[in-house]
Amino acid sequence: MLNKIWAGLIIISIVYAASLDITDEWTNHYDNGHIYSLDYTASSQPGFIQLDYLNTTIKAQLHSRANHSFILIATDQPLPDPWLKVAHHQPGSNKEQIQAEVITIQPQTHQLQLRLPEIHWVKIRAITQAAFDTAEFAVKLALGLAGIMALWLGLMQIAEKSGLVFSFVKLIRPLLHKLFPEIPRDHPALGSIGLNLAANVLGLGNAATPLGIKAMQHLQQLNTHKDRASNSMCMFLALNTSSVQLLPPVTLIALMGTQVSELILPIILATCCSTLAAVIAVKLYTRAGKL
C-alpha cells in the first residue's frame, strides 16, 4: 500500500505536470517565438530606450552589438500580461529582468523588432525544483530533531533506571492492555507508549515525537521480524496518526484566535471518532492477518 501510494504520488505529479506543459506547448500559451514590432524613443538616460507597447511605455536598456543586440527589461515596472508571464516563468534564478533579443533596429524610423525568451516546461521544472528543495529541507528537519530527541531520550534513560517507567507501566497497564495485547505485562514499552499518549493528549508536541520514537524502539525489541511492522506498532502508529490530542493545537489557536473556543468540543468529538476508527481498523486488520 505504501509502495503504491508513494510511487503513485510521484508518477501522477510527473505525468500531470508534463500534460499541462504539453497543453501549453500546443496552445502556445507563452507566445514563444512571437516577434514584437514596436516603436521606441531614446531615453534621457544614456543607453536606455522607451518602448511603446499598446499604449504602455516600458523602460529598457539597449545593448548594441555587431551581430546580436539585446535589450534588458526590468520586471519591477508595469508590464503587459504576456511579458509578465515570461518574466515569472523564465528559466534561471534572475527574475528581475527579461533579456529580449533584438532582431532588427532602425534608428531613423525609431522602430525595432524583438523576441522574448522562450518558455518551455514550466510545471516540469517546478516539480523538479520542489523535489530538490524538499530533499534538502528533509535533512534539516531530521537534524533539527536530533537535539530535542537527545534531551528526551536522556531523561527517559534516567526514568527507566530509577524505576519510574516501571511504576508508570503498572499504573496504565489496565488501560493499554486491551489495545496492545501482544506486549508482555511488565515491558517498558507500555511505559513509553503511555508517556507518548499523555504528551499527545496534553498537546506537548515536541515531547511527543521523541517519546513516540522511544516507544517504537521498545516495540522493536519485541518484534520478531525486524524489518516488518508488528501489530502493536501498527496500533501505536494508528493512535498517533489519528491524533489523541484533547486541546486544540497551538497553530490553530494562533490562526483562529478566540473563535477556537467554540471548536473545542467539536474537535474532541471528531478526535474520538478518528481514534475509534483507527483502533477498529487495526483490530480488524490484525484479525484478518491471523486468519
Next chain:
Amino acid sequence: MQHFTALVIPLIILFILSHGLFKKVAVYEEFIEGAREGFGTAVRIIPYLVAMLFAIAMFRASGAMEAIIELLTPLLSLFGIPAETLPMALIRPMTGSGSVGILAELIQTHGEDSIIVKIAATMFGSTETTLYVLAVYFGAVNITKTRYALQAGLIADLAGYLAAVVICFWFFS
C-alpha cells in the same frame, strides 16, 4: 490552560531528576547514555523523511491536487459537503505546514464564522500528519514493511473528516 502546559515540562523534568536522585541513579551518566542515541536516530530517519517529503512536494507542485478536487466536487455536493473543505482533507495527512496554509487561506476568503472554516479547523485539530508520523516513527527503527499501518492511518483521517463535517453541521446550523 496554556499556562498550565507551560509548567508541565519543567515539572516532568524535575520529577524524573529528583526521583532518579532519590533512587541513587547516576543521573548525569545515565542521561548521557540515553541522549547518545538522539543523533543516530535523527540520522536514521533522514532517508525515510526524504522519500516521503519529496514525493509530497512534487505532488503539491504539480497541481494535480486541484484536478482531483475538481473531479470529486460533484460527488461531495451530492452529499451536501462543501467542496471548499476538500483541500484540507487531502493535504492534512500529507503535510502539516501545507494544511496550516490552507486553513489560513480559507479563513481569509470565508471568514472564521463560516461553516467551511469550522469544518476545516475541526479536521485539522482532530487528525495528524499521517505520512510524516509514519516516516519518522518507522524510520527511527528502520522498518520499511509497514503492513497495514498506512491504511489504518488513512481510515482514521477519513473518519476524522467525515466526523468534522457531521459534527460541525450539527453544532453550527
